[in-house]
Amino acid sequence: MKILTWNINSVRIRLAHLKTIVKELDPDIICLQETKCEDAKFPLKDIQKLGFKFVVFHGQPSYNGVAILSRIQFKNVVKHDFCNKSDARHISVEMSCRDLDNKLCIHNFYVPAGGDDPDPEVNQKFKHKLDFLEEMNLYIRDQILDKRYHVFVGDMNIAPHINDVWSHKQLVNVVSHTNIERHTLNNIIGDNKLCDIMRYFAGDDDKVYSWWSYRNRDWKKSNRGRRLDHIWCSQNLKNNYKNHQIFTEARDFERPSDHVPVILEI
C-alpha cells in the first residue's frame, strides 16, 4: 500500500499535477493540505475520475483545507477542531487492511505556519502554532492507546532536524526551525514512540527537503529547501515499512506547488 502526502496549495488549480503524480507514483491513499477550497467547490468528480472512489474533504474559503483520497473504502471520518478555531486543518479515516491484523488509521494534518515572529507573546500566529502542537501531542497519545495501526502525515510546518534545512545557523531563529518548534515536534515523535519515516530511510547525515520557497529565482540552483512535510508511523507498524520517496520532480512542474509529494510504501 502506498500512502502519499502533499501540500497541493490549491486543489482546483493543480488537478493536472495531481493526475501526473497519480500516474507516476500510483498511490492508494493521498492526503492533501492547503486545498484552499470550500466544500461546495471541491472538484470531487475530477478526483474520482483519477481512480479514487472514496474521498473526504474538509475545507473553508481561501485558506487551509485538507482532504483524503482513497482507492480503499474507509469509515469513521474525524475532523478534529484543534484550538477551537473551526479551521480546516485535520481529517482522519480508518480502514480495514487485508495484510494487517488490525485497522489502519490515516491522520492528515495541516499545522499552522506560525507567522514571521517566533515570539508567542507578540505573535498570536506563533502562539496558535505552539498551542496546536501541544493539543496534537495529546491527540496522538490518545489515538495510539489502542491496537490499531496509525500513520500520521501532513504539512507540519516544522523542520526539526539540523539537516532538514539548508542552513541550521541561518534559520535557527526563523519560524519553522526555532529550538522551541524543533523540540516540540521531536517530543511529539518521541513521546509517542513514532517512527519519523523520512529520517528512518535517509539517516541523519543527509539534507532532506520537501519544500522550496517561491521566492527564489531558481529553486534547484539555490537549493534552499526545508523538510516541512512528514510521515510518522505508530510503533506497531515497525515491520511494515517498505520504501519511501520524495517526488522532487514535482517542484519543476509548470506553476508548481512550493511543496513536493512524499510517499510511504507499507
Next chain:
DNA sequence: ATGGTTGTTTAACAA
C-alpha cells in the same frame, strides 16, 4: 537588512 513569489479573492492577507 531587505525583498524576493504565489493563491485566493478583489486590496489584503497568508504562506
